[in-house]
Amino acid sequence: MTMNDPSETGAIAAGTPVVDVCINGAGPVGATLACRLTAAGMKVLLIDRAALPGQEDPSFDGRAYTIAEGSRRMLAAAGVWTHLGDRPQPIRAIHVIDGQPHRRPSSWSLDFTEEDADGPFGFTVEARDLRTALNTALTDREGLILRAPDTARFTFDAAGVTVHLASGETYRASLAVAAEGRRSPLRDQAGIGVTRLPYDQCGIITVIAHEKPHHGRALEHFLPQGPFARLPLAGNAGHPHRSAIVWADGTLRAQRAYALPDDVFAREIAGRMGDDALGDITPLGRRWIYPLSAQYAQRYVGPRLALAGDSAHGLHPIAGQGLNAGFKDIVALSALLEEARRRGDDLGDAQLLMRYQRRARPDNMMMLAACDGLERLFGNDNPALRLARDWGLKTMNRMPGLKRAFVRRAMGL
Structure with a gap:
């Protein structure tokens, strides 16, 4: 992960817009997390390399998701x-x-x-129906800055994250969340290893x-x-x-x-x-x-960084639990962030991120092992x-x- 030196940090222009969290990736996990956090009053920058309306086309993604009851409740709370x-x-x-x-x-x-x-x-x-619902939920949502299509370069320092958008804008955030899918650039930038099966x-x-x-x-x-x-x-x-x-x-x-x-x-x-x-x-x-x-990431967190969804884990579809595992990440991470915000704590604090990993990773590893075991049995x-x-x-x-x-x-x- 790139850490800024003091001179680079000091070079950030005065008046740079500040958000609580930047989410890189507006797929189902990233977009839902954005909805959940903004519903709790946070300011969120959401980035995706693709234009979101185009993802509503039936030819873009032919999958059907199995949404568990726990995930449905979370989607309801997020306004989706x-x-x-x-x-x-x-x-x-x-x-x-x-x-x-x-x-x-x-x-x-x-x-x-x-x-x-x-x-x-x-x-x-x-x-495509979930995508349409997410796009509708993201429209005119207070506290949300949506940049899609766009890409970004991220630099991390002890005080936060600087997000340099390809379109020319720059933002500061307390925390970056990688929700980019299995080939996660932010995960790679952080040097987090992945085991593949x-x-x-x-x-x-x-x-x-x-x-x-x-x-x-x-x-x-x-x-x-x-x-x-x-x-x-x-x-x-x-x-x-x-x-x-x-x-x-x-x-x-x-x-x-x-x-x-x-x-x-x-x-x-x-x-x-x-x-x-x-x-x-x-x-x-x-x-x-x-x-x-x-596949599974060796860690879910780095300095000022959290992995969620397929950036953290990918399951065999034998039990239809892949997206639900990502939604469980949202439940765990958003609860911790909401609690920290109420207390006025740093949303990118290392101890907070370690609590997220302890909540999310064991359950996901159990599900991965169960799906792998079912396939082999x-x-x-x-x-x-x-x-x-x-x-x-x-x-x-x-x-x-x-x-x-x-x-x-x-x-x-």
């Missing part, structure tokens, strides 16, 4: 959830099976219902229409080549029954599947739906494919392991207390 309207689809049941493509799955399955969660487990939200898999994401309603039920089908998930989506005027598909497979197999004609692609999806009978399937729109890996065709995991699904299905504890953990409660 209300702008989603009726687009979030409640997840009312989850069906977990183990099997092989184009074959009947094991008869030992695991089913979660609303009784296990005292309501919906969470909500499925398309990325490759999987030799790619994920295919797309949206399908189906003949029969999903009734809010999600499917998780563990397959030897990688997990396959169907997430219920809200319908629209042209397609009343829709779902998002997240299909992980070996790299070469995924690339071949990605290139299939629509009719063959639909048959391959149907062959992975197991006993999730939804009738005829029609792929909608384009497909996306990307390599899968997990279920992502093979070893007969002994197949028997053990099927027995495990059956056993959990018969233990309501264990199911409820597992569900509350996954819901972020």
Whole structure:
């Protein structure tokens, strides 16, 4: 990390605008953090290299997010959830099976219902809808300075952070937050190491229409080549029954599947739906494919710097918890910053940042280990392991207390 010498610090022009926090990266985590902090009365500089309205285009990002109940509450407190309207689809049941493509799955399955969660487990939200809601929430928000598209150069000294925007402006902040994604420039500048776990898999994401309603039920089908998930989506005027598909497979197999004609692609999806009978399937729109890996930063903090979201950790999508882990970072960091501001303390204080790391990192490491363990346990065709995991699904299905504890953990409660 670049530390200014006294002469450089002293060269900062008098009257340089001052903010409490500068957030580099206006993706879902960075933008939500900005909304949360400004709702608490802080002044925030939010920077992104891309123009935010362009990210509302359906071709920009085809993902669908699973928003846990704890994350939904945080989005509501940040003033974002209300702008989603009726687009979030409640997840009312989850069906977990183990099997092989184009074959009947094991008869030992695991089913979660609303009784296990005292309501919906969470909500499925398309990325473009969340982006639109965030952009609306950011509009004319008091205390927010939004610079997008723009980039910045950051210099750090004992008293704060100087942010030099490419557009020519300069700001001072007590704290910088890196919410830039897995390839975080600020993390690299701080010299924070990253451990990466490759999987030799790619994920295919797309949206399908189906003949029969999903009734809010999600499917998780563990397959030897990688997990396959169907997430219920809200319908629209042209397609009343829709779902998002997240299909992980070996790299070469995924690339071949990605290139299939629509009719063959639909048959391959149907062959992975197991006993999730939804009738005829029609792929909608384009497909996306990307390599899968997990990673974690060795530290979440540096002098006057905090990492959040994918800058700090990246999970395998097997449990759909990646964004929720980032939202947990927001909950931990914003609570500490709000408390410090009420006391009049320095928002970039090293002890405050260490408290953030102690709150956020252990839980994220546990989730990363759980996702990695699930992938390694279920992502093979070893007969002994197949028997053990099927027995495990059956056993959990018969233990309501264990199911409820597992569900509350996954819901972020």
